[in-house]
Amino acid sequence: MRLLVKAPAKINLSLDVLHKRPDGYHEVKMVMTTIDLADWIELMPLPSDTIKIVSHNRFVPDDHRNLAYQAANLLKETFGIREGVAISITKTIPVAAGLAGGSSDAAATLRGLNKLWKLGLTLDELAALGAKIGSDVSFCVYGGTALATGRGEKIESIPSPPPCWVILAKPTIGVSTAEVYRNLNVNAIRHPDVDGMVQAIHNQDYERICSLVGNVLEEVTMKMYPEVAHIKEQMKRFGADAVLMSGSGPTVFGLVQHDSRLHRIYNGLRGFCDQVFAVRLLGERNLLD
Numbered sequence: 688m689r690l691l692v693k694a695p696a697k698i699n700l701s702l703d704v705l706h707k708r709p710d711g712y713h714e715v716k717m718v719m720t721t722i723d724l725a726d727w728i729e730l731m732p733l734p735s736d737t738i739k740i741v742s743h744n745r746f747v748p749d750d751h752r753n754l755a756y757q758a759a760n761l762l763k764e765t766f767g768i769r770e771g772v773a774i775s776i777t778k779t780i781p782v783a784a785g786l787a788g789g790s791s792d793a794a795a796t797l798r799g800l801n802k803l804w805k806l807g808l809t810l811d812e813l814a815a816l817g818a819k820i821g822s823d824v825s826f827c828v829y830g831g832t833a834l835a836t837g838r839g840e841k842i843e844s845i846p847s848p849p850p851c852w853v854i855l856a857k858p859t860i861g862v863s864t865a866e867v868y869r870n871l872n873v874n875a876i877r878h879p880d881v882d883g884m885v886q887a888i889h890n891q892d893y894e895r896i897c898s899l900v901g902n903v904l905e906e907v908t909m910k911m912y913p914e915v916a917h918i919k920e921q922m923k924r925f926g927a928d929a930v931l932m933s934g935s936g937p938t939v940f941g942l943v944q945h946d947s948r949l950h951r952i953y954n955g956l957r958g959f960c961d962q963v964f965a966v967r968l969l970g971e972r973n974l975l976d
C-alpha cells in the first residue's frame with residue numbers, strides 16, 4: 688500500500704515570548720493556523736528494514752537530519768517496528784522560512800505511518816511523540832488553528848479565523864530559528880495581545896484579528912535582514928489588511944479579504960520578490976484526517 692499525506696504550512700497570527708527557560712528554550716504563547724500551502728509526503732513500504740528519504744530539493748537533507756526521517760525512526764524505535772519505508776517528499780513550502788515546512792513533513796509522516804503500520808495511536812499520542820522531534824511538530828499533527836504554549840508543544844485547538852486570502856512573500860534568505868531566539872532580548876519585549884487574538888477569533892471579528900497580529904521575533908529577524916522590513920512595507924502599501932512576519936521568518940504574510948486587492952498585492956510583490964504565494968486558510972483541524 689502507498690499512502691499520500693498532505694503536509695500544510697503554518698503561520699503565526701500572534702507570537703509572544705514570556706521568558707527564557709532553564710533548559711534553554713523560550714516559553715511561548717502563540718496563535719497558529721494552517722494554510723493551503725503544502726508539501727506532499729508519499730509513504731511506500733520497503734522490503735528491507737531501512738528508512739529511505741527521496742527529495743529533489745537541494746536544501747532538504749536526505750538522511751537522519753530530515754525531520755520526516757526522524758519521525759519514522761522515532762516510531763520504529765518506540766514500537767519496535769521492523770518494517771522499512773521510503774518517504775518521498777515533494778516540497779512546495781519554502782525551506783527555513785518560518786512556515787514549519789520540516790515540522791509539517793514530520794507530522795504528516797507520523798500520521799501516515801500510524802495508518803500504514805496500523806499503530807492505532809490517537810492524535811494526542813502522535814503530538815506527544817512529535818514534540819520529541821521539534822517544538823512546532825505537535826501543532827502540525829493536529830493542524831487547524833490553536834493556541835500553543837510551553838515551548839510550543841502544548842496545543843489547545845480553537846476555531847479557525849473567518850475565511851480570507853493569505854499572501855506570502857519569502858526573501859531569498861533562510862533563517863536559523865535558534866539564532867533568532869538567541870538574539871532576542873527577553874527584557875525588552877513589547878508583548879502582543881495573544882488572549883485578545885484568541886477572543887477575536889472566537890468572535891469571528893476579522894478587523895480585530897487584523898489589528899492584533901504581532902510577533903516578538905519580527906524585530907530580531909528584521910535587524911538581521913532588512914529586506915523583511917522592506918517586504919512588509921510594500922505589502923502594506925499595496926493594500927493588505929494585516930501584515931506580519933511568520934515564526935522566526937523571513938517569510939512575511941498578508942491577510943486580504945477582497946479578491947480585487949489580492950491581484951494588486953500579488954503582482955506588486957512579484958515585481959521584486961521571487962517566491963510569492965496566494966493561498967487560503969485551511970480551516971478546521973480534523974480536515975487533515
Ligand SMILES: C[C@](O)(CO)[C@H](O)COP(=O)(O)OP(=O)(O)OC[C@H]1O[C@@H](n2ccc(N)nc2=O)[C@H](O)[C@@H]1O
Pocket residue numbers: 699702711712713714715717785787790820821822823824837838839864865868934935
Ligand atoms: C518560531 C516557531 O516556528 C514559532 O512557531 C517555533 O517557536 C520554533 O519551532 P521549531 O522550529 O520546531 O523549533 P525547535 O526545532 O524545537 O528548536 C530550534 C531552536 O529554537 C530555539 N527555540 C525553539 C522553540 C522555543 N520555544 N524556544 C527556543 O528557544 C532553541 O534554540 C532550539 O534549539
Ligand SMILES: Nc1ncnc2c1ncn2[C@@H]1O[C@H](COP(=O)(O)OP(=O)(O)OP(=O)(O)O)[C@@H](O)[C@H]1O
Pocket residue numbers: 746747748752753754755776781782783784785786787788789790792793823861862864934935936
Ligand atoms: N523535511 C524537511 N523539509 C525542509 N527542511 C528540513 C526537513 N528536514 C530537515 N530540514 C532542515 O531543517 C531546516 C529548517 O527547515 P524548515 O523549513 O523546517 O524551517 P522553518 O520553516 O523555519 O521551521 P519553523 O517555522 O518550524 O521554525 C532546513 O534548513 C533543513 O536543513
